[in-house]
Amino acid sequence: MRPYAFGVDIGGTAIKLGLFRTTGQLMEKGSIPTRTENGGENVLPDVMAALNRAMDRRGITWDHIEGVGMGVPGPVDGNGTVYQCINLGWGVFNIPRAVRGLEPRIDRFKVTNDVNAATLGELWQGGAKGRRSAFMITLGTGIGGGLVVNERIVNGTGGGAGEIGHFRVVTDEPEACKCGGHGCLEQYCSATGLLRCARRALADPDHLPTALVDDEELTAKKVCDAAKTDDPLAVRLVDELGDRLGWALTAVAGTCDPEVFVIGGGLSNAGRFLLERIETGYRRYAFHAYRDTPFSLAQLGNDAGIYGCVRMLL
Numbered sequence: 028m029r030p031y032a033f034g035v036d037i038g039g040t041a042i043k044l045g046l047f048r049t050t051g052q053l054m055e056k057g058s059i060p061t062r063t064e065n066g067g068e069n070v071l072p073d074v075m076a077a078l079n080r081a082m083d084r085r086g087i088t089w090d091h092i093e094g095v096g097m098g099v100p101g102p103v104d105g106n107g108t109v110y111q112c113i114n115l116g117w118g119v120f121n122i123p124r125a126v127r128g129l130e131p132r133i134d135r136f137k138v139t140n141d142v143n144a145a146t147l148g149e150l151w152q153g154g155a156k157g158r159r160s161a162f163m164i165t166l167g168t169g170i171g172g173g174l175v176v177n178e179r180i181v182n183g184t185g186g187g188a189g190e191i192g193h194f195r196v197v198t199d200e201p202e203a204c205k206c207g208g209h210g211c212l213e214q215y216c217s218a219t220g221l222l223r224c225a226r227r228a229l230a231d232p233d234h235l236p237t238a239l240v241d242d243e244e245l246t247a248k249k250v251c252d253a254a255k256t257d258d259p260l261a262v263r264l265v266d267e268l269g270d271r272l273g274w275a276l277t278a279v280a281g282t283c284d285p286e287v288f289v290i291g292g293g294l295s296n297a298g299r300f301l302l303e304r305i306e307t308g309y310r311r312y313a314f315h316a317y318r319d320t321p322f323s324l325a326q327l328g329n330d331a332g333i334y335g336c337v338r339m340l341l
Contacts, residue, residue, distance in 0.1 A: 029093040029134075032340050033078055036098045036141055036332030037061065039114035042074060045333035046081050049093050049341060051152065055081065056333065067116035075129045094135025096336030097122065098144030102186025107138045110186055137339050141332055143180045143189065145291065145325075146173030148335030153326040154289045162189065162285040163325065164272070165292035169205075170213045170220075174283060180339060181283075192217070194275050216272045218247035218294045225250050225264055235260040251297040265297075266304055273308020280309075280317040291325030298324065 028049050036043040038061060045056040059077050062069040078095070082088060099122065101112035107123040122138045146155075146163035155161040159178050165171040170192030174181040181188045197210035204211040214220045225245060228234050237260035239245060239253055253261035276288060288309075290302055306322050313320070327334055 029091055031087060031091050032093040032337045033081075033095045034097075034144075034333030034336035035074055035078075035095060036144065036336060037070060037074070037100065037112075037115070038141070039063070039100060042070070042077070043329060043333055044074070044077055044081065045330070045337070046085070047333075047337045049337075051337075053330070053334075054085075056330065057081070061115065063114070063116050065116075066118070067112070070115055070117075071122075071125055071129060075126070078130075089130075089132035089134070092134070094137070094340045095126070095133055096144070096339045097126075097136070097138040098141035098332045098336050099138060100141050102190070103138055103140050103143075103182060104184065104186045105182050107136075108186075109138075135340055137336075139180050139182060139336075139339060140171075140173065140186060140189075142171035142173035143175070143182065144173070144333075144335035144339065145171075145327075145331035146175050146189075146289065146335065147178075147180055147338050148327055148331035148333070149289050149291070149325050150175050150178065150335075151338040152334050153331060154291075154323040155287050158286040160283075160286045161289055162276075162279055162283065162287075163289040163291055164191065164276070165325075166217055166272075166290065166294035167292040168217060168219050170217045171292070172279075174285070176283065176285075191275055191279060194278065196271050196275055212271065212275050216268050216275075218292070221247040221250055221264060221268055221294065224267070225261075228260060228264060235263060237261060247294060248296070251294070251301060255297075255300055265301065269301070269304025269306075270308040270311070272305050273310070274312045276305075276309050277313045277317075280313060280320055284317050285320065288320060288322045289325050290322060291331065295324055 034045040046054045102110045160176045163173045172189035172191040174189040192213040193211045200210035254265040
């Protein structure tokens with residue numbers, strides 16, 4: 028095996044890149060802006076240019092590189108075809124073919140959904156280390172889900188495996204989700220969803236007592252922080268989030284029965300306080316055969332994706 032490999036995690040605003048030894052050591056990491064204009068036509072050329080600059084700094088060539096693993100913010104099938112990355116302006120195309128057209132010297136190339144990559148990274152060196160299967164949920168602007176079974180990413184036929192953010196969990200929701208549906212999990216349990224629920228609750232003149240009133244710069248973090256101080260309304264909001272997400276995860280467990288659930292994303296910075304509420308909701312509804320599935324917080328932060336992309340190659 029060649030001594031080095033690259034991990035590339037493409038996000039809507041920044042692209043994270045890592046040069047690893049194939050033994051697992053992260054040698055260097057960096058990021059470049061994501062240029063999404065003109066349908067994202069610059070994204071892959073920018074990545075290739077950044078990788079070549081990294082090799083120049085180290086005095087190495089593609090002959091020293093085992094391959095490149097890449098995570099992208101959209102559904103990807105087993106052949107590397109992406110089915111739209113809205114945040115990048117991409118439509119449907121085969122990523123490996125496009126990458127090799129830019130850099131034919133790449134020996135091995137693999138691509139997957141970014142949350143799938145992060146899940147594999149956490150399984151390799153993070154919150155699920157030592158396990159062989161995991162389901163990871165990222166709670167940020169939206170909700171992402173990634174599934175790894177027997178240390179292999181599960182993409183599904185159309186790349187949609189693990190995408191629980193658009194499970195319908197409320198049947199009478201009048202507001203539309205960004206996907207066009209109504210009552211999606213993402214509308215309540217993402218950071219954006221928690222903030223939306225808080226504003227809706229505060230609009231009710233009979234709401235519970237709270238210090239969140241009249242905060243024009245309210246954030247999901249402020250809601251979690253208030254709940255930690257036993258603010259009545261904030262506690263109710265976080266309890267409802269945990270209950271809904273826990274209920275949704277029983278459907279995941281009943282389908283794939285992972286060894287561990289990993290909770291990541293910006294909202295997971297609330298730590299054990301949030302994790303315990305998700306666990307409580309889960310154990311309230313779970314079937315006895317998988318009621319005791321452990322939960323863990325993600326540990327690799329923003330580096331999980333690049334770790335997972337390299338592990339995918341190996």
